[in-house]
Amino acid sequence: MKCRLIRPMESSRREDPPGTIFPIGTVIENPKAYRLVQLGCAEPADAECLAAAGMNPQKFAEAVKAQNRLSAGIHPDDYAAFDAGWMVGYAADGDGVGPNGEWIPGPNYHEFERQCEELIEQEEEGDE
Amino acid sequence: MSKLKGKGTSLLQDLSDTYTTVAQVLSLEWSGMQSETYEADTLDNATAGIPHEATGRTEFGTVSGELFLDPALAGHKSLIELLETPADENWQLNFSDNTTWSFVGAGFGLDGPKVVLNDGIKAGFSIKVDGTPTFPS
Numbered sequence A: 001m002k003c004r005l006i007r008p009m010e011s012s013r014r015e016d017p018p019g020t021i022f023p024i025g026t027v028i029e030n031p032k033a034y035r036l037v038q039l040g041c042a043e044p045a046d047a048e049c050l051a052a053a054g055m056n057p058q059k060f061a062e063a064v065k066a067q068n069r070l071s072a073g074i075h076p077d078d079y080a081a082f083d084a085g086w087m088v089g090y091a092a093d094g095d096g097v098g099p100n101g102e103w104i105p106g107p108n109y110h111e112f113e114r115q116c117e118e119l120i121e122q123e124e125e126g127d128e
Numbered sequence B: 001m002s003k004l005k006g007k008g009t010s011l012l013q014d015l016s017d018t019y020t021t022v023a024q025v026l027s028l029e030w031s032g033m034q035s036e037t038y039e040a041d042t043l044d045n046a047t048a049g050i051p052h053e054a055t056g057r058t059e060f061g062t063v064s065g066e067l068f069l070d071p072a073l074a075g076h077k078s079l080i081e082l083l084e085t086p087a088d089e090n091w092q093l094n095f096s097d098n099t100t101w102s103f104v105g106a107g108f109g110l111d112g113p114k115v116v117l118n119d120g121i122k123a124g125f126s127i128k129v130d131g132t133p134t135f136p137s
Helices: A033-038 A047-053 A057-071 A076-083 A109-127 B074-084
Strands: A002-005 A027-029 A042-044 A087-090 A103-105 B010-015 B018-021 B025-039 B052-068 B089-094 B100-114 B122-134
Touching: A002 A033, A002 A047, A027 A033, A033 A042, A033 A047, A033 A057, A033 B018, A033 B074, A042 A047, A057 A076, A076 A087, B010 B025, B010 B074, B052 B100, B074 B100
Parallel strands: none
Antiparallel strands: A002 A027, A002 A042, A087 A103, B010 B018, B010 B089, B025 B052, B052 B122, B089 B100, B100 B122
């Protein structure tokens, strides 16, 4: 069966030099190609793969979202932050932001800061 | 010279001719890398110290870890398939600075699911390293 990659992926084939990257659109023919579809890495390229993957469009969208997290190396503790757009990855050498100074800020990082400020204000009002 | 962060490290499995990240991994450990030696003492050794010599063989140990187990997840199903149909499998350990150690796993173990009231369902896993891994030069 065949699938078509929707993200660049490294080849694990022994005949390919280490570090070989399959570009987006590469068709993979393999008995387990449906697994790449289920993991949000590829779309079905034939009827056999479509049937084996057994996913509706919503499930596929969720799988793609989950794969985006995985590809960014996001730890399960930070899944919610990544999904909310607060962070997009981890900064090298501790030059990041966020609760532990390790995030690369995402497009919605300002929202995280706003919520933190609200929490601080609520705590201060509670202390008074 | 730098101290790498643990977060951002990933374990990748050979899946359908591509390396795919294993999802929901909480921790990773590579243990038991040891070059083999033998005791090379002889009767005419006048010193107290016991000499050892290398055999030329190295045990490259086991890669283990823990993950939040999702039995419905395609990637975790692929791990279970390694138990149903044991076979050599290619793996990669990708550090947070994108350095990669590649290795072949000859055996796979799963210790779970572990179900408790106050936590997500977890499982431990282990991969027996086969032969010599590939380290960056």
